[in-house]
Amino acid sequence: MTHPTSTKALSLRDGGFASAPTPQTPESLAAHLDCTDVTLPAPAEGQVVIEVILAPVNPSDLFFIQGGYGQPRVQGQAAGFEGVGRVISGNGKAAEALIGQRVSFLGTGSGTWAQYAISDAALCIPLHDAVTDADAAALIVNPLTAVALVERVKEAGSTSFIVNAAGSQLGRLILGLARDEGLAAIAVIRRAGVEDELRDLGAAEVIITSADNAASQTRAALKAHKPRVLLDAVGDQTTADLFFAMPSGARWINYGKMSDAAPRLTQMGQFIFMDKHIEGFWLSRWLPSAPPERRASVIKQVQERFASGKWSTRVAAEVPLDQALDKVLPLLTQGAGKVLIKP
């Protein structure tokens, strides 16, 4: 079987990690990526080659290309964590069995912001026809994170929780899931505008942190729901203050860093007397640690939610690969939804 040996891609200009903490959004993509032809490695046993249909730009991708993510960059390798595509070749029986199928996948050793990408066959999710390409492109990172985070809320024995950056794609997935699981979600957003939308999606309460009545809204929501989990993608002082206002036993679970602030722990005594915790969540740690049957059931659940329309991906735009370096960031800052790269 022959495989393509090169691919047009957005490839990493630098290797390793950045020497200092990085912002969520880089000043430009061109400072970190080249749009060029790169070598496509031959698929190892158990791997497939995929012709990419669409690949999303996630917050984790932006940290990664800057060297601020938990995995080191490999210079010259295509960027992009996930995508949807069609399997065109494979190495080994399990891999060849996928040829011709449309799959959601995570890139392995060669990223998804490319015409062709490599993936472990075991990390490919064959798709129902009812799942659109746009939904399939972002079927893994955000949806599995949403499921795993809501699972943490349930494990903590809390019937309610706070989620900030609630207007993000991930925030919206969490809200819908929470309602179906019978959990009261307190959605925190910075600016007014989407509060009705978030209530329709499943939020029990919406707090707008820039509103004049934010403090009284927060007190009322905490009193009514007594949330003991804070799902945090921001990591700023407002988040810390919210954590210290929560009841005994509260857990601050950080899974993203939209703010560059270094929040202050103003109430250290709460760790002692109120049994509070701070911890993190990383999908790349959760995935290998979750039992395979649990992962399979989660993936099934995720795909069904998209197929049935319970979840959907808001798409701001599809951008051709060779225009991405200029067009992606301006589209992202409009906050109108996911930006998808189309090779």
Add this chain to the structure above:
Amino acid sequence: MTHPTSTKALSLRDGGFASAPTPQTPESLAAHLDCTDVTLPAPAEGQVVIEVILAPVNPSDLFFIQGGYGQPRVQGQAAGFEGVGRVISGNGKAAEALIGQRVSFLGTGSGTWAQYAISDAALCIPLHDAVTDADAAALIVNPLTAVALVERVKEAGSTSFIVNAAGSQLGRLILGLARDEGLAAIAVIRRAGVEDELRDLGAAEVIITSADNAASQTRAALKAHKPRVLLDAVGDQTTADLFFAMPSGARWINYGKMSDAAPRLTQMGQFIFMDKHIEGFWLSRWLPSAPPERRASVIKQVQERFASGKWSTRVAAEVPLDQALDKVLPLLTQGAGKVLIKP
């Protein structure tokens, strides 16, 4: 059976909690305590009356009298969490069985900084003759905390740990216990002076944070031992910086607040990518949650360590009850060991 109905005591001037975070050391004791006669409640079923021999002044007592501890004050009640004394009367069979015995105890509904105190018989520890009054006075709070914290290190699967304020009575207990448990303790102190003493007690390394070579010492100790637990009684920025310098999986366990600082979380990403945690430890939560047989074995272990001389309490001074309001704080700030109140 008759019981004393009043007692000379250092009694709380205010009830409830302070409205703002409190410093470790108050400006004066007289602002928070009166030396006066107060009513001694009649012992309930299962309680004993104890004639107090000695009672220590612990950091937790100082937070408590200011209203900065996790339990509310009761105005007019005697202060003092623990002590040693002789049981003079009791209510019920189990309580009466202790009459005449010398016991370490926790005050219940009436504190230990008094001539007479009340305790649950179940919280009294009958003493071997080999345990001195000074050791027996502080047999519960610090020693059980030391055992429980070292247990947490072992539960975390770490063969080494960092302990700050290592020159404190509690720090010293932890060092001796750690050595006997085969754990490498990295002792952190602010000023030079006791480093050899701490090494003799069991410290594998001593870091002096005010020394010129503190940074290189810290790097070397972290590299050599890879500690994944930080036992923290300080809660300042130096502590936070140490935490962020520790390897993946590190847990910051705060059990005291010697500093008034509000440390900054400068590396939020470490919660996500390095699986770091911040949590607290409180003996008052640990005690009821530990199974009774576990508590009994810990208490036996603690008493044996004091009886055999493996542990001992450094005593700065014994202060008569009616001189305590003036004399205790100046003695404490000298840092020469425990100050004991003698009714």
